[in-house]
Amino acid sequence: MNLKIDGKRLLKDFEELAEIGATIGGGVTRLALSNDDMAARAWFADRIEEAGLWVKDDEVGNLSGVLSCDNPEAKTLMVGSHLDTVPNGGRYDGAVGVLSGLECVRTIQEAGIKLNCNLEVINFTDEEGTWKSLLGAYGLIGKLTSEDINDSLQDNGAFRAALYRAGILPPEIPRAKRNPDDILGFLEVHIEQSNKLHSAGMDVGLVTSIVGRTTFNVTYYGEAAHAGTTTAEERRDALQGAAAFIILVHTVLNQEFEDGVVNCGHVNVQPDTFNVVPSQASLHVECRHPDTEKLQQMSSRVVRLAQDCAKDYRLSVGIDRVLHREAEQMSQALLDEFRSACDAEDAKHMPIISYAGHDAQIMNQITPSAMIFLPSVNGVSHNPKEFTEWHHVETGANVLLRTMLQIADAD
Amino acid sequence: MNLKIDGKRLLKDFEELAEIGATIGGGVTRLALSNDDMAARAWFADRIEEAGLWVKDDEVGNLSGVLSCDNPEAKTLMVGSHLDTVPNGGRYDGAVGVLSGLECVRTIQEAGIKLNCNLEVINFTDEEGTWKSLLGAYGLIGKLTSEDINDSLQDNGAFRAALYRAGILPPEIPRAKRNPDDILGFLEVHIEQSNKLHSAGMDVGLVTSIVGRTTFNVTYYGEAAHAGTTTAEERRDALQGAAAFIILVHTVLNQEFEDGVVNCGHVNVQPDTFNVVPSQASLHVECRHPDTEKLQQMSSRVVRLAQDCAKDYRLSVGIDRVLHREAEQMSQALLDEFRSACDAEDAKHMPIISYAGHDAQIMNQITPSAMIFLPSVNGVSHNPKEFTEWHHVETGANVLLRTMLQIADAD
Numbered sequence: 001m002n003l004k005i006d007g008k009r010l011l012k013d014f015e016e017l018a019e020i021g022a023t024i025g026g027g028v029t030r031l032a033l034s035n036d037d038m039a040a041r042a043w044f045a046d047r048i049e050e051a052g053l054w055v056k057d058d059e060v061g062n063l064s065g066v067l068s069c070d071n072p073e074a075k076t077l078m079v080g081s082h083l084d085t086v087p088n089g090g091r092y093d094g095a096v097g098v099l100s101g102l103e104c105v106r107t108i109q110e111a112g113i114k115l116n117c118n119l120e121v122i123n124f125t126d127e128e129g130t131w132k133s134l135l136g137a138y139g140l141i142g143k144l145t146s147e148d149i150n151d152s153l154q155d156n157g158a159f160r161a162a163l164y165r166a167g168i169l170p171p172e173i174p175r176a177k178r179n180p181d182d183i184l185g186f187l188e189v190h191i192e193q194s195n196k197l198h199s200a201g202m203d204v205g206l207v208t209s210i211v212g213r214t215t216f217n218v219t220y221y222g223e224a225a226h227a228g229t230t231t232a233e234e235r236r237d238a239l240q241g242a243a244a245f246i247i248l249v250h251t252v253l254n255q256e257f258e259d260g261v262v263n264c265g266h267v268n269v270q271p272d273t274f275n276v277v278p279s280q281a282s283l284h285v286e287c288r289h290p291d292t293e294k295l296q297q298m299s300s301r302v303v304r305l306a307q308d309c310a311k312d313y314r315l316s317v318g319i320d321r322v323l324h325r326e327a328e329q330m331s332q333a334l335l336d337e338f339r340s341a342c343d344a345e346d347a348k349h350m351p352i353i354s355y356a357g358h359d360a361q362i363m364n365q366i367t368p369s370a371m372i373f374l375p376s377v378n379g380v381s382h383n384p385k386e387f388t389e390w391h392h393v394e395t396g397a398n399v400l401l402r403t404m405l406q407i408a409d410a411d
Numbered sequence: 412m413n414l415k416i417d418g419k420r421l422l423k424d425f426e427e428l429a430e431i432g433a434t435i436g437g438g439v440t441r442l443a444l445s446n447d448d449m450a451a452r453a454w455f456a457d458r459i460e461e462a463g464l465w466v467k468d469d470e471v472g473n474l475s476g477v478l479s480c481d482n483p484e485a486k487t488l489m490v491g492s493h494l495d496t497v498p499n500g501g502r503y504d505g506a507v508g509v510l511s512g513l514e515c516v517r518t519i520q521e522a523g524i525k526l527n528c529n530l531e532v533i534n535f536t537d538e539e540g541t542w543k544s545l546l547g548a549y550g551l552i553g554k555l556t557s558e559d560i561n562d563s564l565q566d567n568g569a570f571r572a573a574l575y576r577a578g579i580l581p582p583e584i585p586r587a588k589r590n591p592d593d594i595l596g597f598l599e600v601h602i603e604q605s606n607k608l609h610s611a612g613m614d615v616g617l618v619t620s621i622v623g624r625t626t627f628n629v630t631y632y633g634e635a636a637h638a639g640t641t642t643a644e645e646r647r648d649a650l651q652g653a654a655a656f657i658i659l660v661h662t663v664l665n666q667e668f669e670d671g672v673v674n675c676g677h678v679n680v681q682p683d684t685f686n687v688v689p690s691q692a693s694l695h696v697e698c699r700h701p702d703t704e705k706l707q708q709m710s711s712r713v714v715r716l717a718q719d720c721a722k723d724y725r726l727s728v729g730i731d732r733v734l735h736r737e738a739e740q741m742s743q744a745l746l747d748e749f750r751s752a753c754d755a756e757d758a759k760h761m762p763i764i765s766y767a768g769h770d771a772q773i774m775n776q777i778t779p780s781a782m783i784f785l786p787s788v789n790g791v792s793h794n795p796k797e798f799t800e801w802h803h804v805e806t807g808a809n810v811l812l813r814t815m816l817q818i819a820d821a822d
Contacts, residue, residue: 194640211639215685226792227674228622228699228766229605232665239675240661246654254643263638264650265685267678267692274626274676274695281678284685288639355639381637 003111005401007394010103013047014393017083017099018091027384028091032084032126032135033061033162040083044098044123051106053121060139060176061125061168067105069115075184076118077407078367079104079400081359082127082136089128090191090386092393096374097189098123100397104404115408117184124359125168131159137362142177149173178366185334186363187403188371189396191388193356195379203395204342205352205373206335209290210361211261212327214299216285218245218306219318224271224279235277239269241313242281248305249285253298260289260298261355284322290353292327328361331368334407338372341402347395356381372396414522416812418805421514424458425804428494428510429502438795439502443495443537443546444472444573451494455509455534462517464532471550471587472536472579478516480526486595487529488818489778490515490811492770493538493547500539501602501797503804507785508600509534511808515815526819528595535770536579542570548773553588560584589777596745597774598814599782600807602799604767606790614806615753616763616784617746621772622672622699623706623738629656629717630729635682635690646688650680652724653692659716660696664709671700671709672766695733701764703738739772745781745818752813753783758806767792783807 020043021029021036030036041063048055048065056064064080081097101121108119125136138144149163149170150156163170192198197205222236246264253262263286270280285302289295303319310317342349352373354361360369374396377387431454432440432447441447452474459466459476467475475491492508512532519530536547549555560574560581561567574581603609608616633647657675664673674697681691696713700706714730721728753760763784765772771780785807788798 192640193637194642213639226604226767227676227697228624228672228768229603229790229792230672231605232661232672237661237674239657239678243654243657243675246650247658250643250648250651261639261641261643263648263685263688264654265638265680265687265689266683267650267680269676269678272677274674274697276676277674278676286638286685356637357639379640381640 003107003401003405005103005107005394005397010099010394010397011390013099013102014095017043017095021085023088023384025384027088028085029087029089030083030085031087032128032130033166037084038166041123044083047102051109053105053109058140058176059168059172060136060144061166062122062136062140062176064120064122065102065105067109067119069118071116074117075182076120077184077404078120078122079187079404080122080124081188081190082124084126084128084130086128086382088384089382090384092191092386092388093381094127096191096388096393096396100189100393100400103397104401107401108404117408119404119408127359131162134357134359134362137359139173139176140178141362141366142174144173180366183367185331185367185407186360186369187334187400188358188360189400190358190371190373191376192352192373193376193379193381196352197350197373197375198377198379200350201348202350202375203347203392204349204399206338206349207330207354207371207373208335208351209330210328210354210358211288211290212292212295213286213288213323213325213357214295214321215323216302217282217320217322218285219280219282220310221316222279222313223277225277227275227277230277236314237277238281238315239278241309241315242267242283244312245306245309246283248309249302252305253287253301256301257289257294257298259291259353260287260294262287288355290327295327325357328364330364330370334368334370337403337406338370338399341399341406344402345395345399347399372399414518414812414816416514416518416805416808421510421805421808422801424510424513425506428454428506432496434499434795436795437502438499439496440498440500441494441496442498443539443541444577448495449577452534455494458513462520464516464520469551469587470579470583471547471555472577473533473547473551473587475531475533476513476516478520478530480529482527485528486593487531488595488815489531489533489597490599490815491533491535492599492601493535495537495539495541497539497793499795500793501795503602503797503799504792505538507602507799507804507807511600511804511811514808515812518812519815528819530815530819538770542573545768545770545773548770550584550587551589552773552777553585555584591777594778596742596778596818597771597780598745598811599769599771600811601769601782601784602787603763603784604787604790604792607763608761608784608786609788609790611761612759613761613786614758614803615760615810617749617760618741618765618782618784619746619762620701620741621739621765621769622701623703624697624699624734624736624768625706625710625732626695626697626734627713628693628695628731628733630691630693631721632727633690633724636688638686638688641688647725648688649692649726650689652720652726653678653694655723656717656720657694659720660713663716664698664712667712668700668705668709670702670764671698671705673698699766701738706738736768739775741775741781742779745779748814748817749781749783749810752810752817755813756806756810758810783810
């Protein structure tokens with residue numbers, strides 16, 4: 001069979017959706033649970049009903065269109081992504097995954113193909129983390145704790161108000177948990193947020209793994225002293241220790257962990273003035289790696305380097321791990337399906353690692369999951385200039401369609 | 412003649428003064444223009460009148476006790492320091508200079524010695540910079556501009572209110588300017604704010620020069636990017652540039668400028684979060700050197716190093732000089748007087764550089780000035796634990812007395 005999606009219809013959806021929360025300069029702002037996010041969900045629900053699919057929503061705000069097969073025992077093959085965006089983000093991130101999923105289910109529905117599984121296209125809540133990164137996906141796999149909803153780092157009152165306004169009742173959220181036995185797998189189409197595919201002239205990236213991430217707060221403690229009368233030898237300068245660490249952690253980790261990335265953000269110095277030797281310097285450091293074990297090694301390296309710098313500058317150091325997300329290896333079986341679909345569609349493909357988090361990373365914890373990336377011109381991401389050539393979006397949708405059919409029949 | 416000061420009377424003054432603004436733990440808080448600073452001035456004025464000296468105050472709040480000689484044409488030999496302190500500072504910083512000056516003038520007055528010049532012991536306003544560092548001294552030499560009073564970095568409203576409350580009318584301040592022709596010189600006694608004299612077992616330090624100081628704001632500009640999807644090669648990380656600069660500026664300047672000191676304080680990173688590559692990193696760097704030309708070389712070195720780091724990390728950099736104070740060589744003639752006085756008093760002395768600013772540094776711009784330092788145990792400064800053995804204070808006062816007499820007669 002050589003079924004194809006309707007590129008024009010997909011483009012029409014894409015352009016309509018881009019109008020919701022459109023910003024000057026061609027960007028989009030649809031912050032999770034905002035009015036524009038609500039409008040996008042309503043619009044999505046209308047498309048689902050229009051297609052004669054079943055509108056399904058759960059207790060954490062995930063919104064789906066379902067095509068059921070005749071077998072009441074059948075599992076469900078899920079596809080999708082997210083419709084929310086960062087402030088003034090691009091029109092492709094997330095949207096492409098949800099809309100091509102919808103287009104595929106619609107196409108299969110219209111073709112009247114008999115399937116051995118149900119199909120579900122899902123829009124996950126707050127993937128971008130306006131309130132809580134990957135909220136919907138975590139809720140669906142049953143990993144949301146009350147701490148997540150009462151995160152002290154958030155303005156929790158506003159968060160809860162936003163949840164209630166969106167009809168999400170925190171006490172009900174646990175009921176959003178799905179039974180893994182009911183799910184066949186999860187497929188996600190997403191634009192690449194880097195330049196690898198575009199510069200390599202590829203049509204599709206087969207995501208082999210999604211990086212794990214570990215974040216530390218590192219604080220150096222020295223001694224405040226008169227910046228004029230204290231000799232270089234006498235000083236216990238917390239800022240020099242922090243600076244040495246920032247340089248070292250980049251040099252060493254980039255050297256020792258080819259597939260890893262490291263970043264230092266926020267820096268705070270006490271007392272915050274030019275004529276006193278800093279007694280305290282805090283910073284945030286995060287490392288990412290596609291291999292969980294390597295990520296663990298990176299973390300230990302970060303800790304050792306932080307301690308080395310403390311020793312070198314006669315400081316004490318406090319190191320707190322504030323965030324940890326495991327790396328995920330995508331399902332090899334599903335990747336093979338994606339690959340053969342690419343070949344059948346004459347889509348040039350290459351394996352690629354995702355250095356950003358995605359809903360598929362969370363879904364992978366309860367069901368076989370896989371992703372494909374589409375080329376993003378110059379890799380511009382979270383930016384109105386984000387752009388993917390339309391023929392790549394169509395190719396991606398057709399690869400997804402073919403993959404869904406392969407899996408649905410193979411079952 | 413072998414005149415000596417009255418150590419008991421000096422100690423009584425010292426202990427009375429230390430009660431004004433006394434803090435728990437033996438410290439003192441007499442912020443310039445505060446109630447406690449006002450109380451200290453009133454107490455000082457009482458001591459001056461008690462001694463039968465003339466109470467003189469000027470338009471910038473400096474308060475003096477004057478002993479006039481018979482010659483109406485005579486110049487004035489000035490001695491003194493400041494009675495204000497930093498928050499919870501020590502009892503010796505500033506106070507020792509004013510009180511030993513008062514004690515010397517009193518002693519000479521009582522001895523009925525005929526002098527060829529007037530003597531004046533002065534308490535300068537806000538040496539510590541609660542509002543404006545060295546305010547009184549700058550006012551006296553006529554170097555206070557209206558910008559100084561309207562410094563945009565200050566809460567100017569509060570500053571002006573404090574000035575008015577202390578009876579200092581900004582429009583009147585220019586009238587505090589003295590005619591250099593009327594001044595013979597200025598002598599200041601101060602505790603050392605470092606450990607050199609104490610560890611060398613000296614009684615007195617002959618201050619050869621006071622460091623100049625240049626302060627820069629350095630801001631690196633890179634490019635904000637996704638901390639996960641941006642490779643190490645692609646990054647233009649402003650924080651890495653700033654960190655490299657912090658390390659380099661300490662290493663290189665300590666290496667190249669033996670008598671110089673450098674300090675980096677305040678650091679600010681934008682966007683201030685761990686998962687975005689920093690697009691901006693600002694910091695303050697200050698360098699001090701006792702030699703004006705060397706200080707100039709240090710400053711140029713700072714600028715070149717800042718630019719080198721910008722190049723190394725593919726960043727642009729903005730460098731603003733925000734403060735510059737010339738280094739001052741103390742008067743050789745007055746230092747010789749101090750030295751011979753030390754010898755006569757059997758006070759072990761050594762030359763020393765002042766790495767902190769002092770009123771003498773400003774006075775030196777209009778009249779020959781010199782300072783002596785007294786040993787500070789462990790060099791503790793701006794701290795309740797600041798301590799100088801009393802016999803050292805007495806020795807310092809007697810050295811000052813002898814020096815004043817030498818100069819007054821020599822004139």
